[in-house]
Amino acid sequence: MNSPADVWAMVLKLMEADMTATTINTWFDDAKAVSLDAKQFVLYTPSNFKRDIILSRYLPAIQKALHELFSADLDVLVLGEGELERFTAANQPPADDNFLPGTEDYTFERFVVGSSNKMAYAAARAVAEKPAHSYNPLFIYGESGLGKTHLLYAIAHTIHRTHPEFRVVYIKGDAFTNDLIQAIREGRNPEFRNKYRSADVFLMDDVQFIAGRESSQEEMFHTFNTLYEAGRQIVFTADRPPKEMLRLDDRLRTRFEWGLPVDIQPPDYETRVAIIKNKAIRRGINLPEPVLQYIADNITSNVRQIEGTVNKILAFQELMGESVDVDTVIRTVRDMCKDKAEFLPSPDVIIEEVAKFYNLDTDAIRGQGRTKDTALARQIAMYQIRRMTNLSLKEIGKEFEGRDHTTVMHSIDRVEKLMKTNPEIAEIIKDINANINAHYDN
Template sequence: MDSFNDVLSAAKEYCKERLVDATYNLYIDGLEAVSFEGSGKVVLSVRNDFICTIVRDRYTPLLKEALAAVLGFEVEVELVVPATAPEKPAAPAAQPAPAVPSGKYDFTFENFIKGPSNQFAYAAAQAVASNPSGAYNPLFIYGQSGLGKTHLLNAIQVEIKKNHPDFNIVYVDCEKFTNEIITAIREGSTELFRQKYRAADVLLVDDIQFIAGKESTQEEFFHTFNTLHNAGKQIVLASDRPAKEIKSLEERLRTRFEWGLTADIQPPDFETRVAIIRRKAELFNLDMPNEVAEFIANHLKNNIRQLEGAVKKLNAYYMLEGIQPVIGVAQNAIKDILNETQPVPVTIEKIIGEVGRTYNVTPAEIRGMRRTANISAARQTAIYVVREITGMSMEDIGKEFGGRDHSTIVYSLKSMENNLNNDRHLKETVEDIIKNVRS
């Protein structure tokens, strides 16, 4: 069996569900697998130059999404026509290949690996799921990124939906919630926005720390929280820090977040890390030797997503190249994961987006030339945070902000430093922005 073709077939099916038949038949169905490179690049063959151009311009994002759904991690896609396609390597020796996984196993309680570091949060989540509004309301779960908070929120959703199919369950991350508020304010559709969230029987909000410093978002969420809580509806919140450490959070919200139960998740111990690795391998039908699982667990200690990412890499090596999971291969997979850093351009976009949501302005306005008080304040904050996180030169920062010169950037930074020394609220807002960008 050629596992690479199996992967591509599954990815094609993913695309087929999202395209009309004529489009799928013309542009996707004829794609052929050429090679998978260890760097994370998939090379596909396209029938001719015309189709290659169309697929590259219009359907590459869908192909990347489909392959990520099948493999469990993102890859780059290169399209070539037969005349320039590199020779396809010989298939590995015949061996039983694992079934092609969906890449995203269900976030259920059954698939959550329990240990001393998360047992309390797990039990609290189960209690809420089995008795919505009757156990802890709100339930506030916090812990570092990649430790299982999102898994528990989804598990609560799955369990309640199973037992109460008539319930209106609304799951949202705080960034999306904020963006919806901004859009609703601009389009004059705030009433529709309120109806969506205040009609929920269960409201689950991930990454609630992103509410920090956003006045309009906090105002809307305060009233949404009150409406639901007063009506006896269940609220579950997840954050990367406890409510008391979200610096620019209004006191009235902080108090409400602490009304119910607060449960934390800590990094998993060695035994739990090994169990997570072995469970993930089982879901991929990947034969994971004990020494390889323990090697990974000894080197990746603070993030469950990294543990799962290592297993995904090993599974991809086996599926696509027939390479067995051994310690040497695991070393390479771990090196790739530990070296994965966010490119500076992506970080800058994230900073400007987060500052824009905080000040209720658009990224274009922050980069532009308008000088209204709110836009200028947002621009100075964004410049300061970019300098603080990336360490870029004044000249490079100026280029990112509409081609502003060195002296303008220096002035903005000095003004911000002075304002931060004299304005505690601004200092807390900036601290929260930096934490949110880094989370």
């Protein structure tokens, strides 16, 4: 990874083509790079006189060199005597290792805005700046990997920074259900309710996973009412709008639509290019224009996949010392697409996710239990394995204590018929698919 200092050394090298060595030594000998991000390069010189000369005479040359390195226009901030300390203090994040650890990079500043997500971004920012003043609840929906979770974390970090006294609660839909089950088993219902209903800001990711779960929906209904009536901010994300959650209680669906439902679409070409540039600049690495274009043209639907491709390319350069050219990118993108096409979840993962959805043990699904839920879960697991893997009917039967292939065939036929006649079953399978695929997200 190239540090700001490494980037500054490259900038000086590029400026040598237009300046004498004496000029560079005179005005830049004690200049140091302070920071670099997707929007700004910060330089420091201990002399205010030199700072003023750099700003008046050499700023365009620095910006030109940065553009050559990153194929992007960056602002340049030059600090003088006494300004470095103030800049460092103003840009130092609050020390709180316990607040959503590992999510520090998910900020509004690092979210690339384009036509496909600008409405969701603007609404999320408005909520973060003035919690519970408008758009309550805010409901952000869209396919996996488009930035919904990024916005949720950005809201959380912004509010935590500006209102440290606020209690911000983040939870995923399936974790909410698991937490409730554990609380019921251990007799901690009051503790569970206080945990969520005392929040100043309540953020739930993938709320679609509580649909169809009676106890979870009941708790969510009362949690929502308590928070909303107390004037607390509520934000949900989901892979579909509330009206398409067929197993969701009507009273919850209505409440989810009280505020502002807003969607995120797959990024357009310009946004994809901006995402790639942003990622490269943060790593201090130059990607040639043809490389940017090739990635943007071929990785089109998912921000995670775009970032995964860029990470792989940058790893080549950082670890192997290889220059990034179009041939390298073509090989990388082809490998990414090949990996995606050949992705096959294991039967164990599929059975595990079906079991979790129905709150059953995997042994119960594999075994001989004949309760209604167990039998249906087993049939759905067989259907999913047949659809998502290359296993034969006989091989699938072996995963379920050696059942005959005709039993497997009957199970698959029954699930296919149920999906045509019962929309809720089709939605259940969609939810299980999402959980299975989550095991393999970048």
